[in-house]
Amino acid sequence: MQFSYLVTWVDADASARIAADDLARITAIVDATPALRRSRLYTPESADDYYTQDGPSPIFAMQLDYDTVFDLEAPIAAGGHLQALAAAGLPSLAGCRVEQQAMLRRPFPVADAHACVPEGALPCQFLVHYPGHAIDFDEWINYYLTHHPQIMFDFPGVREIEIFTRIDWLDAMPWTRVHYMQRNKLMFDSAQAITEAMHSPVRHAMRQDFEQFPPFTGSNIHHPMAARTTYFAR
Template sequence: MSVEACLFLIGGGPGIDVGALSSAAQEIAGLKRFVFHCRDESPSGDPFLKSPANHPNLVFQWYFDDLGLLEAALQRQGAIQSALEVAARMLLDHGAFVQQVMAVRKLKAEDGQAPAERCTYLVSYEGEADDFNAWLTHYMTHHPPLMMQLPGLRELEIYTRVDYRTGLAFARAAAMQRNKVAFDDFSALSAALASPVRAKMKADFDALPRYRGDALHYPMHSIYGNLPAS
């Protein structure tokens, strides 16, 4: 199981030219993968959950093999800030995004090159577990084997917090954990959410050690940056 560091930038709106940002990202030293997720308005929903009220418009993921390289890119006036400024069609104030760097547990990935687009279900655990070690031990032992049974699943990643240095002025997010499951399209996601596996996942979630807070789920349209091979 490989472990990467991933920067999440969450928020955004019409003031970001995502095409320009994707082009600028190709110049960032150490950046291995770049994905941006756009809010989807598909009527398909999760039968076990209500749609969150604060659905983000954009989520950017910047993947690095080395936390030091990511921190270098995050310096004030560094490569990531420069890329954002190139892509901004309006002033990027401190409220444009929230930021968080997390460790990546890549549990299912493409054998070859990822497609240009996908549909993704992003999950954010915004609260705290009474005992995070017990939570994560139970979660990693029991939940991924169920998630891997979701029909049509193409990718599965689980993220946990790390301490990091940043020069970006955006507020820091503090999600305890994030997940990403990806599918070919939204009909595939809808089929997975309607499958019997979701009931098993809900039962396992209810059996987790005590957790206080929101567990937010966002369906997103995902576009993969075309970074040159290293």
């Protein structure tokens, strides 16, 4: 599961939510995607970060993981399986801005990956993306990958760390392609666990490391989202 197709729906109305029927229809289409190894369907949550307040989370997002970039590209090609998703006519997502990006997924170790989520609840991920540009991207990404996830390891209650880096990819989807230079996702048991982690001493260590990054523009954007995860044996 080294390659991820990431799609985000952004509604101008911060209070908007995806309808249950639309979520069920998306789930059915995604679950039937050839060669898909893991799906993550995200809905908005709320948490507090000591350093950033980036506004409400997107109305919906998804992460589809594949073993190869060819597996990723096939369902988003002309006539591919996921064209059905673009043509589904989902009323609660009508009018949303939709962004897509394919990326290389890099998992990093955590001290305890065992989630403690109450029955009927969902774990929560802190989704972060860097929309700007580094003056020297090679220097920037080398520094980030050899410093920042090693500090993330110390967050209390972190269950998963994933860093996503750029690739070139092919698609025929009717959505806006974005080229964010990097993303990361941290999994916690709940939105409250995110808040506690983002007010811990580790968050201050993260900020100190952030201030040592090689020069770049655009800062970073943080959004907490509940995660529905499904694994596929294909």
